[in-house]
Amino acid sequence: MKIRRRTFLWGAGAAALGLGGYGALRFGCRRKLIPVVESTPVADGFRMPGEFEPQEAVWLVWPEASDWRMEGEPAQKVVVELAAAIAGDLPVRLAVTPGRAARARSMLTGSVEVVEITAGGGWIRDDGPTFLIDDDGARRGVDWDFNSWGYAGQSRLSKNFASYLANDSNEAAQRLLEHEGAECYRAPLVLEGGSIHSDGLGTVITTEECLLNPNRNPHLDKQQIEGYLKTYLGAKKIIWLPLGVYKDVTSGHVDNMCCFVRPSEVILTWTDDPKDAQYERSHRALEVLEASTDASGSHFTVHKLHQPGPLYYTDEENASFPEWTPDELESSEDRLAGSYVNYILTNHRVIFPLLDPEYDRDAGETLARVFPKHEIIGLESREILLHGGDLHCISQQLPARRSA
Numbered sequence: 001m002k003i004r005r006r007t008f009l010w011g012a013g014a015a016a017l018g019l020g021g022y023g024a025l026r027f028g029c030r031r032k033l034i035p036v037v038e039s040t041p042v043a044d045g046f047r048m049p050g051e052f053e054p055q056e057a058v059w060l061v062w063p064e065a066s067d068w069r070m071e072g073e074p075a076q077k078v079v080v081e082l083a084a085a086i087a088g089d090l091p092v093r094l095a096v097t098p099g100r101a102a103r104a105r106s107m108l109t110g111s112v113e114v115v116e117i118t119a120g121g122g123w124i125r126d127d128g129p130t131f132l133i134d135d136d137g138a139r140r141g142v143d144w145d146f147n148s149w150g151y152a153g154q155s156r157l158s159k160n161f162a163s164y165l166a167n168d169s170n171e172a173a174q175r176l177l178e179h180e181g182a183e184c185y186r187a188p189l190v191l192e193g194g195s196i197h198s199d200g201l202g203t204v205i206t207t208e209e210c211l212l213n214p215n216r217n218p219h220l221d222k223q224q225i226e227g228y229l230k231t232y233l234g235a236k237k238i239i240w241l242p243l244g245v246y247k248d249v250t251s252g253h254v255d256n257m258c259c260f261v262r263p264s265e266v267i268l269t270w271t272d273d274p275k276d277a278q279y280e281r282s283h284r285a286l287e288v289l290e291a292s293t294d295a296s297g298s299h300f301t302v303h304k305l306h307q308p309g310p311l312y313y314t315d316e317e318n319a320s321f322p323e324w325t326p327d328e329l330e331s332s333e334d335r336l337a338g339s340y341v342n343y344i345l346t347n348h349r350v351i352f353p354l355l356d357p358e359y360d361r362d363a364g365e366t367l368a369r370v371f372p373k374h375e376i377i378g379l380e381s382r383e384i385l386l387h388g389g390d391l392h393c394i395s396q397q398l399p400a401r402r403s404a
Contacts, residue, residue, distance in 0.1 A: 084109050118171045131398060207243060309359075
């Protein structure tokens with residue numbers, strides 16, 4: 001299995017830190033950096049809002065040279081362009097490792113707040129907090145357990161695994177909450193933010209491929225995991241799609257597969273080619289959605305968004321990841337988990353990945369029909385996809401507080 005991001009060498013990295021295995025990684029590294037609320041979100045009236053609800057800002061993280069190919073320069077250019085696109089609608093907060101902000105500031109244009117805090121490897125959707133709001137104008141966040149997308153027990157490593165663990169990936173969530181002055185709930189569940197989507201009214205969509213994967217919470221069954229989702233997201237009903245996008249190294253994050261457009265309305269990655277490996281996955285998801293209702297009892301309207309490609313790594317791109325041996329490069333299929341569903345929704349814009357000239361225009365037109373009041377902006381993001389994610393994965397929206 002080739003992993004360009006989200007993946008860390010377990011043996012050497014864990015040994016360097018004296019960690020013995022999966023459980024040690026999941027619970028041994030969590031440091032308490034800010035006060036933790038001892039109750040639960042559902043008990044306190046908090047919920048995960050939909051991304052279509054009003055937002056106050058968007059968080060991004062500066063790609064560090066040690067975590068990205070070619071010293072991070074291609075990824076940094078994408079983040080600069082993305083920050084500019086978001087800043088035309090909303091304030092942007094860019095987390096940069098302390099002492100390394102000069103390069104970021106020299107490249108940024110427009111109004112972007114550079115915040116010098118430790119914030120993981122750039123995938124703030126996943127190792128950052130899930131923000132919650134209540135009806136009284138308060139905002140809090142959930143700090144989930146994070147085990148590097150379930151790869152804690154794998155034999156494949158990144159050169160930066162030991163330092164990543166030593167810095168504690170959970171710092172990302174807690175540091176962001178501290179910056180926003182938001183209180184923190186500590187959830188006893190391995191989960192990444194890209195694995196859940198909420199309509200803000202009690203319905204959450206996820207995938208069985210990810211949350212029921214034994215590399216996440218092997219000690220919990222489906223009912224127990226669903227209970228945690230309801231408790232920490234304020235959800236009333238969970239829609240379980242069977243699978244995510246083919247070859248998604250996150251084990252099928254839903255934010256690459258299906259997301260809420262508005263209540264009882266979703267957008268689903270799609271292909272009409274029965275020979276494509278994604279075909280069955282998308283059709284099975286559609287069957288579940290058509291047979292389900294949301295928490296209010298409404299049936300779903302499903303918008304199909306045709307996938308790009310199929311897309312593959314080029315030989316040149318493969319060669320730019322020097323830590324892999326020739327045998328590893330030949331041992332697995334080089335297909336990328338490209339999806340236009342991995343877009344960013346702000347108050348007045350939809351910023352979607354440009355991935356394939358054959359389908360980019362159609363994707364933009366579909367999004368324009370689905371979001372008729374939003375400006376649709378395409379952004380070249382293949383560099384992010386090469387590392388296993390896309391625009392939604394490297395961002396985290398800060399929901400606006402409701403007026404009390």
